[in-house]
Amino acid sequence: MIQFKHVHKAYKVGGREITALEPCDLQIPEGQIFGLIGHSGAGKSTLLRLINRLEEPTSGSILVKDQDITALDAAALRRFRQGVGMIFQHFNLLSSKTVADNVAMPLKLANELSKSQIRARVHQLLERVGLTDHAQKYPAQLSGGQKQRVGIARALSTNPSILLCDEATSALDPQTTGQVLQLLNEINRELNLTIVLITHEMDVIRRICDQVAVMDAGRIVEQGSVSEVFLHPQHPTTRRFVYEDEHLDEQEQLKRFAQITGCIIKLTFQGESTYSPLLGEVARHSGVDYSILNGRIDYIRDTPYGQLTLSLIGGNTAAALDAFRAADVMVEILRP
Amino acid sequence: MSSFFNNVDWYDIWLATLDTLMMLGGSMLFTVLFGLPLGVILFLTAPKQMFEQKALYGILSFFVNVLRSLPFIILLIVMIPLTLLITGTSLGVAGAIPPLVAGATPFFARLVETALREVDKGIIEATQAMGASTWQIITQALLPEARPGIIAASTVTAITLVSYTAMAGVVGAGGLGDLAIRFGYQRFQTDVMVVTVVLLLILVQLLQSLGDRLVIHFSRK
Ligand SMILES: Nc1ncnc2c1ncn2[C@@H]1O[C@H](COP(=O)(O)OP(=O)(O)OP(=O)(O)O)[C@@H](O)[C@H]1O
Ligand SMILES: [Mg+2]
Numbered sequence: 001m002i003q004f005k006h007v008h009k010a011y012k013v014g015g016r017e018i019t020a021l022e023p024c025d026l027q028i029p030e031g032q033i034f035g036l037i038g039h040s041g042a043g044k045s046t047l048l049r050l051i052n053r054l055e056e057p058t059s060g061s062i063l064v065k066d067q068d069i070t071a072l073d074a075a076a077l078r079r080f081r082q083g084v085g086m087i088f089q090h091f092n093l094l095s096s097k098t099v100a101d102n103v104a105m106p107l108k109l110a111n112e113l114s115k116s117q118i119r120a121r122v123h124q125l126l127e128r129v130g131l132t133d134h135a136q137k138y139p140a141q142l143s144g145g146q147k148q149r150v151g152i153a154r155a156l157s158t159n160p161s162i163l164l165c166d167e168a169t170s171a172l173d174p175q176t177t178g179q180v181l182q183l184l185n186e187i188n189r190e191l192n193l194t195i196v197l198i199t200h201e202m203d204v205i206r207r208i209c210d211q212v213a214v215m216d217a218g219r220i221v222e223q224g225s226v227s228e229v230f231l232h233p234q235h236p237t238t239r240r241f242v243y244e245d246e247h248l249d250e251q252e253q254l255k256r257f258a259q260i261t262g263c264i265i266k267l268t269f270q271g272e273s274t275y276s277p278l279l280g281e282v283a284r285h286s287g288v289d290y291s292i293l294n295g296r297i298d299y300i301r302d303t304p305y306g307q308l309t310l311s312l313i314g315g316n317t318a319a320a321l322d323a324f325r326a327a328d329v330m331v332e333i334l335r336p
Numbered sequence: 337m338s339s340f341f342n343n344v345d346w347y348d349i350w351l352a353t354l355d356t357l358m359m360l361g362g363s364m365l366f367t368v369l370f371g372l373p374l375g376v377i378l379f380l381t382a383p384k385q386m387f388e389q390k391a392l393y394g395i396l397s398f399f400v401n402v403l404r405s406l407p408f409i410i411l412l413i414v415m416i417p418l419t420l421l422i423t424g425t426s427l428g429v430a431g432a433i434p435p436l437v438a439g440a441t442p443f444f445a446r447l448v449e450t451a452l453r454e455v456d457k458g459i460i461e462a463t464q465a466m467g468a469s470t471w472q473i474i475t476q477a478l479l480p481e482a483r484p485g486i487i488a489a490s491t492v493t494a495i496t497l498v499s500y501t502a503m504a505g506v507v508g509a510g511g512l513g514d515l516a517i518r519f520g521y522q523r524f525q526t527d528v529m530v531v532t533v534v535l536l537l538i539l540v541q542l543l544q545s546l547g548d549r550l551v552i553h554f555s556r557k
Contacts, residue, residue, distance in 0.1 A: 052465055054461060054464060054465060074469075077467075078467040078468070080467075081465060081466065081467035082466070082467040086462065086465040088458055088461075088462060090456075090458055092456070092458035092459050092461065092462035093459075093462075094459055094463075094477060094480065094481060095481065095556050095557050096480040096483060096554070096556055097480065105463075105466060105476065106466040108476070109466055109467060109472050109476065110467065138556035140557045158466075158467075164465075
């Protein structure tokens, strides 16, 4: 769907070149929600804005549906952009236009539908995002969550196949964030829309993304399915994000382990096994005693998962580990 | 009371008021006609803007600064040959409009440029991302978003023009300023002076409150 081939981006600042994106190869499959996470200045916005050519790549090519968009002329680029929606952290709605006129704007610019067709489409979109009552209000009269829903309706008006979200929920409170994420999740399913989403919260990735790329200093340092990256983070940056999400401090945890006896393991359950009564069963059969040091049961998009950190004392540790593995539970030995 | 106003010829006052209004209306029309596009071009070609053009911006900016730094009274005199060329006369309402426009356009253009700079860059970007052409960005996003600022700029410009028309009276433009100078100043007819000043004051007040009302009406923030 979206393919980066050795895309490199450098900005010229006062004669000096600043690399914002190291040569990068990337594939974003159709219909997925693709998350980009990284610290401030990592190059997330740069990467995202290359997709609709708000930024021009310094070198490399970007293919969208097998079309090299870096080769488009001005008119073709405008047509291409009509097929790519975008939403922003600060919404970027026109304060001089009503909600309905904001949503109608891309349609008016495209100039393909009649006035009555536009009106019908705007009504349909406002209904979809639950804002029909606010059609004639101005953005200043809306809450943040409502503004972002106007932004989403506006971005969807031309029936795009791609939606780009640059920190779409960063300016919202947790509850409103949840609602906006829910809406993005639904439209991704309903419209088979490919969504590329920037965030610096692992929680957002975990809740709605299929795949994730972790960025650090202009590089993609880790990439894969969310469950893979989230449950088994490799790169230090990724680990930091995951631990942040779990409100854990890696160093702190290691210090605590030093005072605990026994074999310390981390179990990862996914899908069905999450709710099975495995722990007691294994303990009975292998004769180990366990204490739970840490634990969490949650969802990755719609799949439940659980992670438990245990210390095993006595009994047959090896047999216990085998039993866990046999039940499709991923076992990591943190300290033998 | 009537003895205080015994130099005042109300019919003359009426004619002079009409002249002032015509000068104001005519010069305001052309000022907006030339100043708005000039302001947009200044904005677009300025450093770090959409169509950064260092040379063009430099030239326009210099030209605007020169016209703005020239005292209006000097501009009035310097402009006489050019005015003759354009209108065939350097006197009366027609003779006053070219120097008024020349004096107010650069001023208005700068104010428009400033108003456009106030528009959130994110909005321009969002409009670009929708696939808008440059013309569409200007007409559908920039100008509507800057409308309150441009109205405020027009108000300030119109009021400046009122004071310019009074000055234009010096070189035979007619209007209230002319009356004030010829009768009030040169013949010491204080009553005429007072009446013209009060009328100018009322005009300025009206313009200001109209402008303020429009700004409030179009500000949706
Ligand atoms: N227009 C620009 N001119 C010069 N440098 C830029 C420009 N835009 C971005 N940069 C630089 O490129 C790097 C990447 O910026 P980018 O905006 O992509 O980061 P980001 O990951 O989106 O960060 P944030 O989370 O703060 O939004 C930064 O070092 C930034 O300073
Ligand atoms: Mg960013």
